[in-house]
Amino acid sequence: MANGGAPPRSPSYDSADFEQPLLRAHGGLQPGKGPPAARDHEAQCSPLDGGATSLRTCFNGLNALSGVGLLSIPYALAEGGWLSLVLLLFVAAVCCYTGQLLQTCMSASPAVRSYPDIGARAFGLKGRFAVSLFMYAELYLVAIGFLILEGDNLDKLFPGTSLSFGPGIVVSGKQLFIVLVSIAILPTTWLRNLSVLAYVSASGVLASVVLVFCVLWAAVVDGVGFQGKGTMLNVSGLPTALGLYTFCYCGHAIFPTLCNSMKEKDKFSKVLVICFVACTLNYGSMAILGYLMYGDDVESQVTLNLPEGKLSSKLAIYTALINPFSKYALMVTPVATAIEEKLLAGNKRSMNMLIRTFIVISTVVIALTVPFFGHLMALVGSLLSVMASMLLPCICYLKIFGTARCSRAEVALIVMIIVLGSLVAASGTYSSLQKIIHEF
Template sequence: MGTQGPTELNSHTNGSGSVDGKTEREKAIEAWLPITSSRNAKWWYSAFHNVTAMVGAGVLSLPYAMSELGWGPGVTVLVLSWIITLYTLWQMVEMHEMVPGKRFDRYHELGQYAFGEKLGLYIVVPQQLIVEVGVNIVYMVTGGKSLQKFHNTVCSDCKKIKLTFFIMIFASVHFVLSHLPNFNSISGVSLAAAVMSLSYSTIAWAASAHKGVQENVEYGYKSSSRVGTVFSFFNALGDVAFAYAGHNVVLEIQATIPSTPEKPSKGPMWRGVVVAYIVVALCYFPVALVGYWMFGNGVADNILISLEKPKWLIAMANMFVVVHVIGSYQIYAMPVFDMIETVMVKKLNFKPTRILRFIVRNVYVAFTMFIAITFPFFGGLLGFFGGFAFAPTTYFLPCIMWLAIYKPRKFGLSWWANWICIVLGLCLMILSPIGGLRQIILDAKSYKFYS
């Protein structure tokens, strides 16, 4: 019926790739793993999962990215990114079931089909893990910073509390939520997160507009040196790439939608993606353009930090951010849980039990919390992770797979579209980590560990 994932592509039972009498065991494992255990999602699940995955911490840094890019390049990069990533997302949705009777439920399974069993794993898995673990670390920082901002706004006379403790408070929620078994079980959290993302984005641009254009506002580049301007420009490209990271979980989200030959999953999935991208546009463009217009190059790397009044509204917006990144963390953690649990059960032959799941997930949450506490450089982390891994998995890896599998006519429209995306994505991948790394080094100079 097209509901079983292509387990023969990544079977670990023998070298030939056949399931070799272990079909029942394979089925039992698939029914236990978080990505394939539940396939009854509706199209609107796709919409709010994609909004939650896409609109995250990145939206709040877009005015800052605009200040480093300038009006012309900034608007161009934003619009181009929206168009390119919608196109590559459509490709991912189409490729999910391109082989009749099979579903590529995970990004690496599609990579294995396009590039070969081993090469596909080596190409996709490291990049996908960098993205998903990177996002989870950055969201730990974002959640902690937003809680701190909420506390400082509501109780400005209270004793200041270290960011470390706020990150630990944020992480404590995930020590509970991470034990929800699969994507469909976190749909309530994801829906709340999607609503929050639209809410705090609206507050961010509406409060900026209400505050008005600041006195002596400047739209020129901040850095006094040409070198600093260039590096900041590269870092801003990474910020924009980070804002479009939903591709890393799109096949896993589609895997939760039921599918038959008459009604393939790509129909409802694409409907959800279109709705999600409309919401993304409503969040991204007003925040980026209005935020930069009002504050110019004096805007903070998180727009809510630039907004001090009205206090109650800014406090509320920061709590909305907290709720949203709780949902986003779970969306990106689920494929990581799936990968770790697959290795534990299929490769290392552990029994698929609740105890295994309990240990694996708690260790992962503790790891992301520790890294976030150690390196809470919000802007630099966005730029570095944004270019290093987000650009390939979002901007051009789907295009390379499309060219490898479908082999469109040379110099035809599809061929040109894919190659343009690949070239632009490669530029993004090479340039933005340079700026991000420099920003981390600059932040690290004045940073005291665990302060």
């Protein structure tokens, strides 16, 4: 057998088609692989001495887990009530554990380098397709959420703005800003080298801290105070709350990449725990602050509640606007690349630009049709994030290693997560769709 007796690598584990777009979208790459643009991006993520340090990996992990979910976390708490904070801790613990399962799955074979590879290892090409489908769908819907968020917050900054396109055609409010933002974002989606955008998106961790500080400043200094009493438990709102809580921890797609980038991969488990603890403290702080300030009247984005004209409010909104603007292209790039590969567009620049333009237009249409940020993010969290962050890691782990190699306690825990995750996915998806339909 060739290569010194080593078995040939199975085609089903070849990650080139799926992994590179995903890694470009999230800001990480395998050392030494990918096109020149990808290697430029890699230089940011891994030092030249053979891998990223634990500190750098921790920062990358925090950036992956810290996102626009921070804006909706007070709304999630309002939906579920004070006692639903226990569910936030539960979701954080479960997602951290399933992240550890992904790391263990990677140890099954050197060929496993990405999340789709784990699906392929467990279920072959069908597994790769299923994992990729859920990830791409999640990225596409998150990009739509970015446009809704931009429109809402810009309308808050510049109320009453309108634009006339002729007799009887006037576009105003957040619909106008969604269109304008999409026009400004469109050229960034045409870039093949996203290294510049990766530098900007790395500001996510700092932006998350600044947002919490601004909300605290509005309460203590700008006179908002802590007047919201809230409710202890709202059973009918628990599915929405769970969906939003899960959306906050949907970083599993890049955990394999972060692990591969480390010099000392055995320390990844500790890095993962640190990331989840730090993000949970940040999310919990924002949830408690926002709910104490506005109670059940808190908006789906807490920035929409902040007093107009105050410096803290403007800083919070501008900070909230930066990340979606910079990360939109990073979200749609893997979707676009997958379509380009399917259509054999290759390096045909005009075809690639046309495909990406069509994707942007489609997200604008959906954002204008379903302009409900909280409900959309709850749907993404319930349907897609639960699958990617809870169910698929558990199912793949049991398939790869089998129940015979796991302890009874471990199998019982994994089965419990699968059952509870399925209930959350079913109830949350139904509740979110029901609320979206009710809004029309």
